[in-house]
Amino acid sequence: MSMIFFACVVRVRDGLPLSASTDFHFNQDFLECRKRLKALSSILARYPSRGTAKGRDLSIHFLSSGDIACMAICSSNYSTIMAFCFLEELQWEFAASYDTTSISLASRPYAFLEFDNVIQKVKWHFNCTSGSRAKVNWEKVEEEMKFQPPVELKLEDAELMNGLANGGHAEVHVEVVPTYRMQRVTPLGILSLVLNIMCGALNLIRGVHLAEHSFQEDHEVIGNVIAFFLPFLACVFQCYLYLFYSSTRKVKTFILFFLVCLCNVYLYGLRNVWQIAFHIGVASLSSYQILTRQLMEKQPDYGV
DSSP states (O other): OOSEEEEEEEETTTOOEEEEOOOOOOOHHHHHHHHHHHHHHTTGGGSOSEEEEEOSSEEEEEEEETTEEEEEEEETTSOHHHHHHHHHHHHHHHHHHSOHHHHHHOOSTTTTGGGHHHHHHHHHHHHHSOOTTTTTTHHHHHHHHHHSOOEEEETTOHHHHHHHHTTTOOOOOOOOOOOOOBOOOOHHHHHHHHHHHHHHHHHHHHHHHHHHHHHHTOGGGHHHHHHHHHHHHHHHHHHHHHHSOOTTHHHHHHHHHHHHHHHHHHTBTTBOHHHHHHHHHHHHHHHHHHHHOOBOOOOTTTTO
16 A cells, blocks of 8 residues: 555654654564664764665655654655655644754653654645645655755665664764744834833833832832833743744743733732733734744745
């Protein structure tokens, strides 16, 4: 049967498996192919970004970019172009889900095992649907492969055998981690940044001014000082989240928005209703801009 049997995401520099599909195939050929895939993952840094290890019944395809590589075991009669379309889709989904810092700091195998749900979803789509969406990138990938054909290996290659003999350890080099590009900043986004900076500055000035008096005269208003400084920090982080990509952006955005609202409600009396409404309104606008600014669509040279 022509299909994708297994897929995984590994770290290029050391072959550490980051996530994999939980597929249970007890066929001896498949189990042997899994061993070869593990050996190959430890020496991916030696090869170009695309490659295929052909076997009689099963083949391994890999696509690397920066610090991660996606690998798949497919039946040998499965379309090579479609396999790389699958790997490119998988790589894009993983890059959009996790930042480069968490990938670099991962210290245990399958640190992102929850990504298995995405792997299964994409694999099912390529295996079980008519493939209209799966073929969107067909021409693009086919064109790329004409200019840069994948390196071709054999599952019985000496290097893979040596990888198995050495327990999958090999000397590798570290590649530069890619920078994930965000969509272009909009005029409304610029406005939210300016207003956020203004609110942050107001919070900082009021907090410093109040701190001077609280430490000298009234130690009981230290809570108000904190309530000014926390929104200042929240404004700074909101600007950062809008300008730069970060994993779990949604959670961080809601936490910052809640913090701004809570502190401004606490400051009622030192601020009137209109001032509080202004600060919360700016925080709302900034949160909306953060949540609506996404990663750019796949770039023409992505994964090449």
